[in-house]
Amino acid sequence: xxxxxxxxxxxxxxxxxxxxxxxxxxxxxxxxxxxxxxxxxxxxxxxxxxxxxxxxxxxxxxxxxxxxxxxxxxxxxxxxxxxxxxxxxxxxxxxxxxxxxxxxxxxxxxxxxxxxxxxxxxxxxxxxxxxxxxxxxxxxxxxxxxxxxxxxxxxxxxxxxxxxxxxxxxxxxxxxxxxxxxxxxxxxxxxxxxxxxxxxxxxxxxxxxxxxxxxxxxxxxxxxxxxxxxxxxxxxxxxxxxxxxxxxxxxxxxxxxxxxxxxxxxxxxxxxxxxxxxxxxxxxxxxxxxxxxxxxxxxxxxxxxxxxxxxxxxxxxxxxxxxxxxxxxxxxxxxxxxxxxxxxxxxxxxxxxxxxxxxxxxxxxxxxxxxxxxxxxxxxxxxxxxxxxxxxxxxxxxxxxxxxxxxxxxxxxxxxxxxxxxxxxxxxxxxxxxxxxxxxxxxxxxxxxxxxxxxxxxxxxxxxxxxxxxxxxxxxxxxxxxxxxxxxxxxxxxxxxxxxxxxxxxxxxxxxxxxxxxxxxxxxxxxxxxxxxxxxxxxxxxxxxxxxxxxxxxxxxxxxxxxxxxxxxxxxxxxxxxxxxxxxxxxxxxxxxxxxxxxxx
Numbered sequence: 001x002x003x004x005x006x007x008x009x010x011x012x013x014x015x016x017x018x019x020x021x022x023x024x025x026x027x028x029x030x031x032x033x034x035x036x037x038x039x040x041x042x043x044x045x046x047x048x049x050x051x052x053x054x055x056x057x058x059x060x061x062x063x064x065x066x067x068x069x070x071x072x073x074x075x076x077x078x079x080x081x082x083x084x085x086x087x088x089x090x091x092x093x094x095x096x097x098x099x100x101x102x103x104x105x106x107x108x109x110x111x112x113x114x115x116x117x118x119x120x121x122x123x124x125x126x127x128x129x130x131x132x133x134x135x136x137x138x139x140x141x142x143x144x145x146x147x148x149x150x151x152x153x154x155x156x157x158x159x160x161x162x163x164x165x166x167x168x169x170x171x172x173x174x175x176x177x178x179x180x181x182x183x184x185x186x187x188x189x190x191x192x193x194x195x196x197x198x199x200x201x202x203x204x205x206x207x208x209x210x211x212x213x214x215x216x217x218x219x220x221x222x223x224x225x226x227x228x229x230x231x232x233x234x235x236x237x238x239x240x241x242x243x244x245x246x247x248x249x250x251x252x253x254x255x256x257x258x259x260x261x262x263x264x265x266x267x268x269x270x271x272x273x274x275x276x277x278x279x280x281x282x283x284x285x286x287x288x289x290x291x292x293x294x295x296x297x298x299x300x301x302x303x304x305x306x307x308x309x310x311x312x313x314x315x316x317x318x319x320x321x322x323x324x325x326x327x328x329x330x331x332x333x334x335x336x337x338x339x340x341x342x343x344x345x346x347x348x349x350x351x352x353x354x355x356x357x358x359x360x361x362x363x364x365x366x367x368x369x370x371x372x373x374x375x376x377x378x379x380x381x382x383x384x385x386x387x388x389x390x391x392x393x394x395x396x397x398x399x400x401x402x403x404x405x406x407x408x409x410x411x412x413x414x415x416x417x418x419x420x421x422x423x424x425x426x427x428x429x430x431x432x433x434x435x436x437x438x439x440x441x442x443x444x445x446x447x448x449x450x451x452x453x454x455x456x457x458x459x460x461x462x463x464x465x466x467x468x469x470x471x472x473x474x475x476x477x478x479x480x481x482x483x484x485x486x487x488x489x490x491x492x493x494x495x496x497x498x499x500x501x502x503x504x505x506x507x508x509x510x511x512x513x514x515x516x517x518x519x520x521x522x523x524x525x526x527x528x529x530x531x532x533x534x535x536x537x538x539x540x541x542x543x544x545x546x547x548x549x550x551x552x553x554x555x556x557x558x559x560x561x562x563x564x565x566x567x568x569x570x571x572x573x574x575x576x577x578x579x580x581x582x583x584x585x586x587x588x589x590x591x592x593x594x595x596x597x598x599x600x601x
Contacts, residue, residue, distance in 0.1 A: 041335065047123050047166040053120040055170055061112040062175035068105030070182050073316050074099055080309035102503035124163035128155055131348050138351040140422035145383065154348065158341035164337035183320045186313075191306060194314050197293050219271035226264035233260055241319040293318050354421070354444035363448045367529050369435040370398040371449070373419055373442070373560075378428035380418060388414045390583040391428070396576075398529065401553065401561045403571050406580035412564040413455070415580065416532055419562075420447055451523035453536035459507030459515045465499040467518060471526035483525040486555050488548050489517035512539040520548065537565070549573055561585060 048055060075098045082094060089246060132155065135143055143151075187195035237244060237253055244253050256462055271458050297314055300306045306314075375394035381387040388411045396402040404412045417423045418430045430442040432449070440446075451471070460467055468480050475483075480499050484490040492514055493499060507515040517538050531552065536543040543566070552561065553573070563574070571590055579588045 037339045040339040040346065043346055044162055044166050044338060044342050047163075049168060050126075051119050051123065051167055054115060054562075058112050058115045058119070058167070059171040059174050060114065061108045062171055063178050064110060065105050065108035066175055066179040066182065067251075068101045068108060070179075070186060072105060073313055074186065076316075076375055077307075077309035078314035080305045080312050082191060082309075083573040084308045094386075101137045110595050115170070119167045123166050127163060127345070128159045131155060131159065131345060134353070135348055137353050138348070138352055139165050140417070142351045143384070151348075152258050154341075154344050158344050161338050161341040162345060165335060169335060169385065170294055175187040180321065183317045187317050190310055191300070191314065194296060194300070194318075197289075197296055197318075213228075217357075219267075219274050222271070223269050226267045230260050230264050233257060257377060259347070269426075276490075283301065290315075290318070297363055355424075356445045357443055358440075358445040360445075360448070363445055366432075366434060367449055371435065371529065372397045373449075374431050374433070375415065375418060375425075375531065376429045376431055378418060378425045378430065380421075380423065380425050382396065387426070387583055389418075389580075389585070392580075392583075392585040394578055394585060396530070396560050396562050398560050399558055400575045401549075401573055402562065403574040403577045404562070404564045404580060405566060405571065405577060408568065410580045411583065411585075412580050413534055416452070416562070416564060418442075419532070420450055420452060449528055450530045450532055451526040451528040451530045453516075453519045453534060455535045458519050459503065459510070461503065461505045461508075463500045463502050464518065467503075468499075468522045468525050471522050475525055479525060480521075482555075483521040484518075486516045486524050486548075487521040488544065488551060489521050493518075499571070513541075513544070516540060517548070524552065524556070529558070530562065531556075532562045532564075534564045535566070536563075538567070546573070 057439070075094055079098055132583065135151070148294060233256065237257070250418070294315065297306065297311045299313050301308065361525070372395055375392055378389055378392045378394075379387060380389045390413075394402075394404075394415065404415060406412050414423070418425060419442065421430065421442050424430070431439050432442055432446060433439050460470075464484075465480055466479070468483060469475055472479070477499060481490055484493055484499070492510075493501070496510075503509045504567045507518070510518070516536055520536055521531070523533075537548060540548070548562075549561070550573070574590070577588050577590060578585050579592075
């Protein structure tokens with residue numbers, strides 16, 4: 001009865017309420033920042049486990065090096081005592097022992113450093129290689145949401161921080177704890193009071209350093225941002241070097257560059273001033289602890305409680321205890337920073353991979369048979385929410401030339417991306433129909449059926465042969481020359497010294513029209529059944545453009561050719577022409593194209 005009465009009282013529920021509140025807090029932490037940080041550490045730890053034997057060996061050599069250092073300090077104490085007492089019986093033995101222990105310590109520390117560097121580089125290369133491969137295999141639209149500079153920064157800066165902490169945090173923690181404990185124990189053995197005086201200085205320095213950490217991060221962040229701005233401006237300037245010079249903007253760009261350098265310099269000097277001030281403060285605190293220890297040692301020495309050797313030993317171990325404590329306190333911030341980097345890198349890991357549902361052998365077999373690719377009632381829009389295409393239909397059969405026309409920004413390139421499965425329709429379908437009439441959804445696997453020439457200059461530095469073999473590593477010199485001949489590029493390539501002559505970055509040394517012909521030759525060498533040209537002849541004159549298309553048709557009559565263009569000159573050869581305008585697509589005749597061109601002239 002009493003229990004039933006108590007149930008009506010508010011305090012009866014108090015413990016249960018408190019328990020629920022605690023559980024909610026824990027749940028929030030697990031689901032929030034703490035949970036994310038722990039998850040990031042677990043992700044880093046998988047690389048630690050992968051190289052656990054290297055971590056064990058590194059830890060062993062680190063402990064051995066620290067032990068040799070402590071033994072050397074202890075022996076140095078006795079060496080000082082022997083010299084001051086003028087007892088030279090075991091002097092030679094002690095000198096040899098001190099030097100030997102110091103040398104062994106140096107060897108062990110060097111081995112540990114070598115192992116640490118070697119495994120850090122391996123982890124760095126492994127993580128960066130895995131993320132690089134993942135990005136190339138990820139959904140195109142998801143990856144394109146990240147700025148190129150941000151991707152490069154994460155692949156280098158963030159991965160470097162992760163690789164450093166992945167194999168160092170366990171050895172560093174164990175070695176630092178061991179060194180700290182061993183030094184403190186040795187000091188306790190000789191004098192308890194001095195050991196605790198030396199220990200008290202460690203938390204003072206650690207707390208002081210921790211208090212300055214936030215502001216130090218602020219200055220470092222500002223400094224890195226300014227340096228990044230300078231690097232970005234340099235990169236953009238030299239990427240558009242010809243434009244800057246042709247516009248007569250050399251003085252303006254020089255002035256902008258000096259302004260950015262001045263800002264970076266001011267920020268660096270502010271950071272330097274803060275760093276100097278912080279070091280002065282920490283040095284004063286350290287000096288106070290040192291003088292306190294030194295003064296107490298002098299008192300004990302004066303009173304005869306300790307020897308000169310013991311005093312020198314205390315002073316050397318005091319600095320080790322302090323630095324060891326600081327190292328322990330510094331591991332946590334490093335792990336927090338590495339967790340942030342891991343979070344940034346894991347965003348790439350979590351990008352979905354492209355959909356694949358057919359083997360390379362099946363795709364290869366399909367490439368030998370007549371097929372049709374088509375868009376069926378496709379609706380598609382990018383992340384801005386606006387639909388680029390609305391209910392579009394399109395098809396191209398083996399051996400056909402199909403043209404897509406329309407003003408810039410209307411969706412021509414988007415149609416090609418849908419066929420290439422770089423993006424997927426919001427509704428409707430991108431399909432291929434095999435020789436038996438069976439319909440299949442286009443995925444990344446079927447990209448082998450396409451040779452794509454995108455807009456712009458896509459020529460890379462290296463030889464002409466290097467550029468063409470990107471699509472066919474086993475191509476012979478004769479096959480390369482045949483592809484160049486199809487794109488009417490062989491003559492100028494031979495004039496420049498042949499297929500093994502070199503060209504600069506972004507095709508420096510050849511014209512835009514020549515670069516386009518090299519890109520077309522590269523696509524032809526891929527030997528896919530469908531050739532897609534996205535404004536790929538825009539830098540060519542009309543006669544050359546028509547000659548190249550004629551050449552492709554004559555030498556490869558079985559290929560399907562899909563041409564995206566805004567020039568009517570290439571359309572007279574097309575079997576069908578589609579016009580893209582305001583999200584819709586409509587099949588039109590060549591005469592309509594000519595008439596519209598004349599009206600717009």
